[in-house]
Amino acid sequence: MDAAGSEVANECAQYAGHRQSGFITTQGGNLLCSKIIHLITDNQVKSQVSKVLHECERRMYKSVAFPAIGTGQAGLSSAKVADEMLDAVVEFARQKSVQHLQTIKIVIFQTNMLRDFYESMKKREDSDSSTTESESWLSMFKSFFWGRKQSSEKKKSMTLEKKVHLVTFQICGESQEKVDATESWIRKLILKEQFEDTISDEAIENFDETQFATLGDLQRRHHVTIEILDKLSPPQIKISGISRDVCSVSREVQEMVQKIKSTEEEHSKAELLYNLVEWRYLGSNDSFVAFDKLTNMQLEHAKIAKKPYLNVRIENKNYKVDLNTLRATDDQGKTKTLQRVKKDEGK
Helix, strand or coil: CCCHHHHHHHHHHHHHCCCCCCCEEECCCEEEEEEEEEECCCHHHHHHHHHHHHHHHCCCCCEECCCCCCCCCCCCCCHHHHHHHHHHHHHHHCCCCCCCCCCCEEECCCCCHHHHHHHHHHHHHHHHHHCCHHHHHHHHHHHHHHHCCCHHHHHHCCCCCCCCCCCCCCCCCHHHHHHHHHHHHHHHHHHHHHHHHHHCCCCHHHHHHHHHHHHHHHHHHHCEEEEEECCCCCCEEEEEEHHHHHHHHHHHHHHHHHHHHHHHHHHHHHHHHHCCEEEEEHHHHHHHEEECHHHHHHHHHHHHHHCCCCEECCCCCCEECCCCEEEECCCCCCCEEEEEECCCCCC
């Protein structure tokens, strides 16, 4: 309240007797936001977060930032608060009526709390990502935290070259009636063999030249037409042609989409884990150098799983890490010292 300024304090005093649904909305004051929603604490974290999210959607706000509600003077455990806040976000994200709210942020300063929120998100992912139904809301849930991509963003639009091979039928018959009947039969036969499949997924937006080159190759080899509808939300890939070819190409495209989604999820988990623990190796100038975030996650997961060894790349060389002694050895027998540092150490 002190940071927001006296005008916000006066506004709170003015609306104190008129609070609705357990909160008061004021101007942003000196803070870098347009509005502040002040909650009346009742220890019902999930309910309060849900009310705020629906209020933001009703007022057509695009983003909202929460503190870890109830972990201060209310004394609630950060693990319980993490579960309840994320429960509220999940239920909100599942609603198809959400149109305006695009980004939800939970601001956490204490590293131990960050670990609880990370574990809560990881728990949901592990338990829910096995089902097809959950994948749609899980990706929606993540999009709120990482921010949805705006349709107004300038991106390179890719178009695949379409090559149409014409076939000409010359029909001769005893009468015009028989010619017309044969033409109708041929048309029906062609239409019967035609098939169209559409794949819709946010991950298509992240296709680059490599994926588009693969799509072009699939189009040429299987004699299908592939149309990329990247202006839609979510983007779509439409495949049309003879049914057996369309089904074959569709499977390959779905595998491409899944590979991109898996890569994005790995990077997201690596980013979260990097905020908790950092693995380093002793560099050539006797100072420790941090591993890249994916290797950092692989090392941490190997340690948690109590694996004795893990193969990694350090400075473009292969090393075998002994996770008990924290020493890495290359193919020539040269060793490097490793270090594992928790981000909350010394705080």
